[in-house]
């Protein structure tokens with residue numbers, strides 16, 4: 001007889017992301033009617049200590065929260081973990097190193113899987129290898145449920161749903177803000193955790209794989225929408241210079257638009273992502289250091305300098321210790337999503353785009369606050385709104401899985417806010 005499964009398990013619970021997920025879950029479980037959940041990792045002692053610490057910090061009784069010992073290197077333990085839950089929330093990265101055994105165990109044990117990966121190579125490879133098996137098992141494997149790429153991917157869906165017409169393109173402009181006293185405090189321990197730095201460096205090392213993966217995943221390109229919107233290398237907007245954003249957003253949004261085109265016959269939206277570089281001098285310096293880091297990430301012997309001395313090579317943004325809670329909680333970000341297209345009834349084949357709608361997605365603590373809020377609201381959405389998701393499962397992006405759900409409404413109840421600011 002099969003034992004009833006618990007609602008979800010947070011795997012990698014003892015890491016920075018995992019711990020924040022456990023704290024937020026402790027606070028949110030009752031509100032979102034999550035009856036049973038657990039924490040998993042490779043050390044029982046660490047998990048028990050974590051539970052005690054979070055119970056003390058939140059004032060919640062966590063005695064019912066299950067502790068599961070599972071190790072990436074022990075396949076049987078991963079199967080045992082996945083077989084006792086409906087959903088595994090994987091916080092154990094870099095995903096290119098640790099992700100696949102968990103995806104495999106989840107699919108084979110018929111449990112849903114989500115993570116906060118921002119690694120396109122990993123995500124696309126998982127789609128190639130597990131999409132069919134996940135469909136057969138009737139489960140979802142949804143990566144990028146964190147800061148990569150819920151703000152951008154669900155932002156494009158949100159903009160499209162509020163556009164009232166035909167949306168041809170979205171350009172995303174990311175900017176960040178630290179109050180001056182917090183910027184001072186961040187000099188000691190930076191603003192980004194080491195796990196994220198590792199993922200970025202290995203992402204650069206494997207960058208050349210992306211084109212091959214895309215070709216294997218999508219042998220036929222999407223039809224080119226007109227007018228075509230091209231990527232700009234350096235552009236000035238509202239007095240600041242913006243550079244192409246090298247994160248996962250473009251890959252994720254592309255996969256979503258592809259899914260909506262193939263499965264719902266929706267017109268694909270072109271998408272480009274930029275981030276704020278500041279003054280022209282600073283932007284040029286960012287480009288130069290980006291090129292140096294990219295080259296160093298390629299060879300093993302130079303890569304180790306990047307990984308061993310993150311503070312030096314990231315200009316103080318990354319430390320092995322990770323940022324203080326105060327710095328994390330006071331790091332603000334905004335994605336300004338500029339959508340262009342045509343009003344209802346316009347002839348989209350003969351007229352240039354005539355309508356612009358701008359949405360903003362704002363939040364604090366991108367890596368461990370907003371990312372974790374996005375991750376947990378994705379989990380709640382799978383558990384509570386399965387009926388509004390695609391009928392069969394598969395390896396998907398947040399936008400393909402959640403476009404017809406109330407995820408954005410749920411996110412607006414957290415620190416991650418979506419709004420239309422002008423039209």
Ligand SMILES: NC(=O)c1ccc[n+]([C@@H]2O[C@H](COP(=O)([O-])OP(=O)(O)OC[C@H]3O[C@@H](n4cnc5c(N)ncnc54)[C@H](OP(=O)(O)O)[C@@H]3O)[C@@H](O)[C@H]2O)c1
Nearest residue numbers: 012014015016017071072093094146147148195196199371
């Ligand atoms: N895109 C986003 O929005 C976003 C935001 C935050 C983080 N991330 C990504 O999330 C990942 C984790 O980041 P982090 O900062 O939380 O890293 P972290 O603090 O280093 O945590 C890593 C976790 O993995 C666990 N782990 C390592 N090897 C394991 C093994 N063999 N078996 C079981 N567990 C193992 C660690 O367990 P121990 O405690 O036992 O060592 C720890 O719990 C990174 O890939 C990062 O890029 C993405």
